[in-house]
Amino acid sequence: MTSLLTAPLLAFLMASPSTSAPLSLRAVEAIVGQPRHEPLAGEKLDRETQEVAALLRCPVCQGAAVADSPSSMALNMKAQTRDLLALGYDREQILRYFESSYGEFVRLRPPLSGVNWLVWASPIVALIAGAFLVWNVLRRGESRTDDEPQTNDDMASYLQKARDLSSVRRITTAEEGSNRSHAGGRS
Amino acid sequence: MNRRILIVGGMVVLPLLALFFIGLGHDPREIYSPLIGRPAPSFTLTSLDGEEEISIDTTSGKPAILNFWASWCAPCLEEHSTLIEAARTLGDRVRLIGIVYDDTPENARAFLREAGEAFPTFFDPGGRVAIAYGVYGVPETFFIGADGRVVTKHTGPLSRKALAEHLRRMEEAP
Numbered sequence: 158m159t160s161l162l163t164a165p166l167l168a169f170l171m172a173s174p175s176t177s178a179p180l181s182l183r184a185v186e187a188i189v190g191q192p193r194h195e196p197l198a199g200e201k202l203d204r205e206t207q208e209v210a211a212l213l214r215c216p217v218c219q220g221a222a223v224a225d226s227p228s229s230m231a232l233n234m235k236a237q238t239r240d241l242l243a244l245g246y247d248r249e250q251i252l253r254y255f256e257s258s259y260g261e262f263v264r265l266r267p268p269l270s271g272v273n274w275l276v277w278a279s280p281i282v283a284l285i286a287g288a289f290l291v292w293n294v295l296r297r298g299e300s301r302t303d304d305e306p307q308t309n310d311d312m313a314s315y316l317q318k319a320r321d322l323s324s325v326r327r328i329t330t331a332e333e334g335s336n337r338s339h340a341g342g343r344s
Numbered sequence: 345m346n347r348r349i350l351i352v353g354g355m356v357v358l359p360l361l362a363l364f365f366i367g368l369g370h371d372p373r374e375i376y377s378p379l380i381g382r383p384a385p386s387f388t389l390t391s392l393d394g395e396e397e398i399s400i401d402t403t404s405g406k407p408a409i410l411n412f413w414a415s416w417c418a419p420c421l422e423e424h425s426t427l428i429e430a431a432r433t434l435g436d437r438v439r440l441i442g443i444v445y446d447d448t449p450e451n452a453r454a455f456l457r458e459a460g461e462a463f464p465t466f467f468d469p470g471g472r473v474a475i476a477y478g479v480y481g482v483p484e485t486f487f488i489g490a491d492g493r494v495v496t497k498h499t500g501p502l503s504r505k506a507l508a509e510h511l512r513r514m515e516e517a518p
Binding site: 183187217229233236237256257260 | 376377378379382383385386387446470471472474475476477478480481
């Protein structure tokens with residue numbers, strides 16, 4: 158059944174230009190080219206597989222690395238990482254390959270470029286802005302204690318006004334008093 | 345002082361508002377795929393009986409639909425009749441290929457016996473093809489234009505209406 162269906166498909170598909178790489182690898186080659194490193198084996202391969210898997214995010218897990226996830230997708234990705242390392246692909250090539258299908262999201266340590274700069278720089282910028290704000294407020298507080306008489310100008314004039322007013326009242330009460338005595342004197 | 349608060353507040357609030365309105369324009373069900381618009385990866389699969397290896401070159405000049413499914417996936421069963429119908433109506437114009445994801449060949453064969461088989465289906469040992477296409481889960485369906493580029497991707501079961509929309513976009517693509 159299957160072969161009956163695939164036979165024409167095969168004939169159709171095999172008429173494609175052949176390159177040196179098997180098609181299973183062509184997807185990788187199309188993205189990252191030829192291996193740049195020497196093929197790894199044995200203990201070195203184990204160690205590097207673990208390290209690269211720790212840099213990859215398992216796409217279907219909640220923020221877990223491929224190295225730490227028992228999901229079949231993580232196991233598949235780890236197995237492919239191992240195969241690619243054994244072929245001589247280096248760490249950056251492998252990360253770039255997975256990135257091409259899952260996006261930068263797949264990298265647990267995204268490179269410092271483009272919008273990512275914002276993520277790294279914004280805490281520093283916020284810290285500097287905060288420090289400036291605090292310094293500014295402190296400085297203003299200091300200057301306020303320094304020239305108190307100046308900043309209390311408004312208050313001084315207000316007090317002066319109040320004093321003037323009370324002296325006016327004093328005078329009027331004095332006048333009233335004198336008037337009363339005067340009247341009293343009359344009666 | 346009040347003006348300063350207004351300026352600083354605006355500097356904080358306005359970008360957030362802008363992001364909010366940009367976010368409103370997104371379809372939350374659409375999972376971002378870096379593959380859209382890029383050449384579809386070519387790949388090798390094995391037949392369900394495990395006897396043949398088949399290489400699929402996406403640059404062969406014919407539009408293709410790749411459907412990733414599994415026998416343990418209920419929505420896959422739900423969309424299977426839509427795909428069978430599509431395979432019959434599209435005939436030679438479009439290649440429809442089923443790719444079994446994270447499953448055993450026995451279960452996949454049992455699924456096809458029950459649900460029907462109208463297009464070639466292959467096994468993806470090690471999930472290599474699924475990784476190359478950035479598959480998160482099943483079902484996921486990729487629509488590849490005649491120029492070998494991924495035109496659209498559908499996540500979740502494919503309804504007749506959604507399929508028609510994807511086919512329209514695939515055929516409109518250069």
